[in-house]
Amino acid sequence: MKTKTYIPTRVGLGKLLGFHSAGWLVAELCIITMLSWFFIDNLAVYFYDRYLTGDITPFETHHLVVGRMEVDRTDAGQEQNRDVEVTQDADQAALDDIRNRLLALPEVESVCYADDYVFAQLDRYHWTTWADAYNTKEHRAGAYSIHLYLDEPFFETHGIEVMRAKQSAQSAQSSPSAQSSQSSPDDEDITSNAGQVYISRCMARSIFGSEEAALGKKLVWLDVDYADRPDGSTPAAEEVRGTYTVAGVTADVKASPEERNSLVVFVQEMLHPMLTSHILIRLKPDADAKDFVKRTSQNLYDNFNSGRSFIQELETYDQHISNQSSRTSLQIENQLFLLILAIFGVNALLGVVGTFWMQLRRRREEIGIMRSFGATRWRILRKMVGEGVLLYTVSFILADIIYLQIVLSTGMVSDRNMGQLIGEASWIEQFWPHFAIVSAVVYLLILLLVCIGVLIPTLHAIRVNIVDALHED
Amino acid sequence: MNRTTFSLKVFYLLGTAVAVSTALLVAFVIHVMVGKIYPEMHRDRTVYVTGRFYSGDFNAEAFGGGYSKRAIEDVFSRLDCVEVATGVSMMHVVGSLNPASAAVGKRTVDVRPICTDTAFFRMYELEWIDGRAFTHQQFEDGADCVVITDQLARQLFDGETRVAGRTVLLGYKPFRITGVVRAGSNMLPQSSADIYVPYTNKDAFSMGSLHGFPYAGYMEVRCLLKEGCTRQTLLDQLAPYRAAYISEQTPASSGKVDWVIRARSHYFFALSFFDADNETTADYLNQLWIPALIILLLLLLPAINMSALVSGMMEGRLAELGVRKAFGATNRTLLRQVLTQNLWFTCLGGILGLLLCYGLLKLLSTSTLFITIFTQSATSSSLNITPDMLWNWPMLIITFVCCALLNLMAAFIPVWHSLKRPLVEAMNQKQ
Numbered sequence: 001m002k003t004k005t006y007i008p009t010r011v012g013l014g015k016l017l018g019f020h021s022a023g024w025l026v027a028e029l030c031i032i033t034m035l036s037w038f039f040i041d042n043l044a045v046y047f048y049d050r051y052l053t054g055d056i057t058p059f060e061t062h063h064l065v066v067g068r069m070e071v072d073r074t075d076a077g078q079e080q081n082r083d084v085e086v087t088q089d090a091d092q093a094a095l096d097d098i099r100n101r102l103l104a105l106p107e108v109e110s111v112c113y114a115d116d117y118v119f120a121q122l123d124r125y126h127w128t129t130w131a132d133a134y135n136t137k138e139h140r141a142g143a144y145s146i147h148l149y150l151d152e153p154f155f156e157t158h159g160i161e162v163m164r165a166k167q168s169a170q171s172a173q174s175s176p177s178a179q180s181s182q183s184s185p186d187d188e189d190i191t192s193n194a195g196q197v198y199i200s201r202c203m204a205r206s207i208f209g210s211e212e213a214a215l216g217k218k219l220v221w222l223d224v225d226y227a228d229r230p231d232g233s234t235p236a237a238e239e240v241r242g243t244y245t246v247a248g249v250t251a252d253v254k255a256s257p258e259e260r261n262s263l264v265v266f267v268q269e270m271l272h273p274m275l276t277s278h279i280l281i282r283l284k285p286d287a288d289a290k291d292f293v294k295r296t297s298q299n300l301y302d303n304f305n306s307g308r309s310f311i312q313e314l315e316t317y318d319q320h321i322s323n324q325s326s327r328t329s330l331q332i333e334n335q336l337f338l339l340i341l342a343i344f345g346v347n348a349l350l351g352v353v354g355t356f357w358m359q360l361r362r363r364r365e366e367i368g369i370m371r372s373f374g375a376t377r378w379r380i381l382r383k384m385v386g387e388g389v390l391l392y393t394v395s396f397i398l399a400d401i402i403y404l405q406i407v408l409s410t411g412m413v414s415d416r417n418m419g420q421l422i423g424e425a426s427w428i429e430q431f432w433p434h435f436a437i438v439s440a441v442v443y444l445l446i447l448l449l450v451c452i453g454v455l456i457p458t459l460h461a462i463r464v465n466i467v468d469a470l471h472e473d
Numbered sequence: 474m475n476r477t478t479f480s481l482k483v484f485y486l487l488g489t490a491v492a493v494s495t496a497l498l499v500a501f502v503i504h505v506m507v508g509k510i511y512p513e514m515h516r517d518r519t520v521y522v523t524g525r526f527y528s529g530d531f532n533a534e535a536f537g538g539g540y541s542k543r544a545i546e547d548v549f550s551r552l553d554c555v556e557v558a559t560g561v562s563m564m565h566v567v568g569s570l571n572p573a574s575a576a577v578g579k580r581t582v583d584v585r586p587i588c589t590d591t592a593f594f595r596m597y598e599l600e601w602i603d604g605r606a607f608t609h610q611q612f613e614d615g616a617d618c619v620v621i622t623d624q625l626a627r628q629l630f631d632g633e634t635r636v637a638g639r640t641v642l643l644g645y646k647p648f649r650i651t652g653v654v655r656a657g658s659n660m661l662p663q664s665s666a667d668i669y670v671p672y673t674n675k676d677a678f679s680m681g682s683l684h685g686f687p688y689a690g691y692m693e694v695r696c697l698l699k700e701g702c703t704r705q706t707l708l709d710q711l712a713p714y715r716a717a718y719i720s721e722q723t724p725a726s727s728g729k730v731d732w733v734i735r736a737r738s739h740y741f742f743a744l745s746f747f748d749a750d751n752e753t754t755a756d757y758l759n760q761l762w763i764p765a766l767i768i769l770l771l772l773l774l775p776a777i778n779m780s781a782l783v784s785g786m787m788e789g790r791l792a793e794l795g796v797r798k799a800f801g802a803t804n805r806t807l808l809r810q811v812l813t814q815n816l817w818f819t820c821l822g823g824i825l826g827l828l829l830c831y832g833l834l835k836l837l838s839t840s841t842l843f844i845t846i847f848t849q850s851a852t853s854s855s856l857n858i859t860p861d862m863l864w865n866w867p868m869l870i871i872t873f874v875c876c877a878l879l880n881l882m883a884a885f886i887p888v889w890h891s892l893k894r895p896l897v898e899a900m901n902q903k904q
Contacts, residue, residue, distance in 0.1 A: 031770075072645050073646035301577065354778050
């Protein structure tokens with residue numbers, strides 16, 4: 001009986017193990033590429049929105065301080081016996097007293113009480129729908145609403161540029177009681193709820209076509225009801241909640257640093273002393289905000305309390321943004337994605353290092369031969385890195401084709417932007433550019449990792465003594 | 474053992490430890506969500522109930538989908554299958570009860586409140602350090618009283634915990650402390666809080682019934698079922714109340730009246746990866762497949778890396794296996810032997826992984842990421858991870874299962890491949 005004799009050769013064995021382990025590595029890199037695609041996509045969109053779509057804050061922030069106002073309710077038991085009007089006047093006087101004390105400080109340029117301000121609460125901002133009063137169907141946009149008080153120097157303290165409408169609008173802003181008398185015979189839809197708003201440039205262009213065209217125009221706040229009914233109908237009814245006049249157009253500010261478009265509406269309202277929650281303080285250019293906060297906070301309650309009101313805490317605006325930003329759900333999600341990518345990255349790196357280390361151990365003789373024939377270390381390094389690049393490119397092509405099938409059926413879910421502009425679409429909103437760009441990012445990032453993984457064992461292997469390598473058995 | 478084999482074994486051990494520790498992190502998260510941990514010792518019998526009320530074109534779900542005090546007293550507390558029924562306010566009342574301080578001008582602490590009733594303290598086995606819960610009368614009066622945790626007491630009262638009877642300012646309004654409880658972990662948001670206030674207190678934004686909907690309100694109802702009762706029993710016993718409600722309300726309404734009840738047992742409430750209206754056995758398993766998939770991935774990727782290490786280790790044993798095969802051992806026998814030996818080694822790595830997981834958790838307990846995932850709030854500076862969360866039978870069993878899986882995925886194919894080598898070749902291998 002003829003038997004088959006298998007005579008293994010070192011080269012054959014090495015090749016077999018080499019192919020075997022390379023196959024595992026291709027599979028691993030393929031899986032990692034596919035999984036990473038989703039996370040890198042979300043991070044890429046975030047990065048673009050945050051850093052490449054204009055200034056986060058178009059106003060100077062290093063000399064801005066924000067504070068939280070509180071009400072001392074330790075004598076709240078007496079509250080019910082108070083005369084409401086007397087109480088309100090006293091509370092207003094208390095706020096004015098605190099403001100004057102702040103203005104008396106040499107570093108302070110301007111003080112403003114505010115219910116809300118840019119980036120006041122990053123994780124809880126909500127969107128409302130606004131439209132041109134005369135064309136609510138076509139000229140509309142979602143926007144973030146910031147509420148500011150009448151008679152308060154909100155824009156000046158914030159440092160936001162504003163182009164105001166005609167003088168009558170300015171007078172209306174400065175005199176709340178005069179506001180209701182501003183209605184002209186043409187403004188028959190102005191009700192007691194009508195007021196004035198300031199909108200961002202982006203909002204003005206989106207709804208009215210240009211900033212100048214927006215001034216003095218009527219804007220309506222729409223309440224859209226998307227609730228399902230028990231019978232399965234979805235009326236999505238719309239109701240006009242208020243009609244406003246555009247009193248001015250501001251510089252583009254965003255609802256949050258991650259928003260792509262600057263769709264913001266500043267709504268004016270009456271100041272209610274007991275509901276005043278925040279205070280903004282603009283310092284002079286030569287003042288140090290951190291130092292100001294530190295010194296002022298030492299006796300904050302003692303120095304800045306009046307009546308029932310007091311300043312509970314102060315922080316610099318930059319500190320405020322930093323604290324807020326680190327705790328938003330988007331940031332948490334991004335941190336989670338980075339953690340997951342780090343785990344994948346470590347695994348990929350270890351896989352590449354391990355596979356190439358084993359391969360290079362087996363190829364020491366080959367390396368020795370190459371070195372003895374004059375190959376430089378750099379040439380061997382290039383060869384090994386080239387093999388790694390080839391290996392990963394094969395994995396990437398496989399993974400990308402598979403992932404493309406997935407996103408073609410499920411769509412891409414990385415775009416969580418709230419404000420969408422009418423008629424414009426960035427690369428994020430277009431499928432093929434989005435897929436191509438993110439694929440390129442994924443390829444480059446993981447390729448970098450693979451190259452590092454190949455370099456580590458290769459640098460070790462090419463230092464081998466030629467004689468020792470040739471004697472390798 | 475030569476140096477190469479020793480190095481391979483060390484790397485294998487470390488690789489196993491890292492792989493198991495990351496997989497255990499996921500398992501830990503799931504365990505915290507569904508396991509029995511102080512003070513939530515009856516999660517298997519806990520059901521969360523919300524509702525939607527319809528009357529004509531008006532839908533009261535927009536108000537939060539909760540129930541009123543009247544619904545809790547007239548309906549849920551009277552069900553035979555319910556041992557305890559408690560209401561917890563769903564309103565965001567953090568602002569009006571913050572910050573906490575011993576006196577105006579003194580140190581302030583941002584607190585997480587739970588606004589609830591007296592039944593809450595029977596539902597959750599909170600350990601009393603001092604005093605007791607607010608009384609039923611205090612609850613009915615909406616009194617300015619509060620139960621605080623020992624951690625908060627130490628922060629406000631210079632390390633003291635026996636502070637029942639004293640006053641604390643919440644939102645700069647004085648509240649009387651009726652009792653102090655041992656703080657649970659802030660990883661259990663359903664029961665964990667810094668202060669417990671009656672939801673009838675006006676600062677807790679207590680609301681009566683919504684106009685036209687006697688049972689609609691702002692409270693999430695939690696029912697502790699009696700032994701032997703299930704969620705379905707609860708729904709069956711609610712049915713007649715629902716029917717009575719609809720028949721009472723229908724004449725007054727211009728349109729259709731309905732009360733849609735949604736009851737979820739804790740398991741589905743906590744995991745909620747998928748909707749499960751009937752909570753069947755298949756639904757229970759369904760909720761686990763996402764975390765299981767994540768664990769599998771966290772094991773698979775390192776397993777692929779470690780299979781290369783196992784290949785290397787097997788090279789050194791080819792001669793040994795060749796000799797054994799020459800003496801009649803089958804491939805199956807040798808496979809079983811090698812896998813079992815490898816399993817012991819993997820379990821050693823698994824134990825290291827468990828210790829590493831605990832270390833990682835301690836490290837991550839101050840990470841903003843983990844804090845916010847669990848507590849959903851910015852008031853905690855760290856996660857309170859207690860030993861019983863990690864050192865318990867479910868976690869140890871999961872550790873072993875992870876080790877077995879990892880062993881199988883990493884070692885099976887390289888070992889099988891090695892055993893397929895011809896006998897002569899194997900015996901000719903130098904060690």
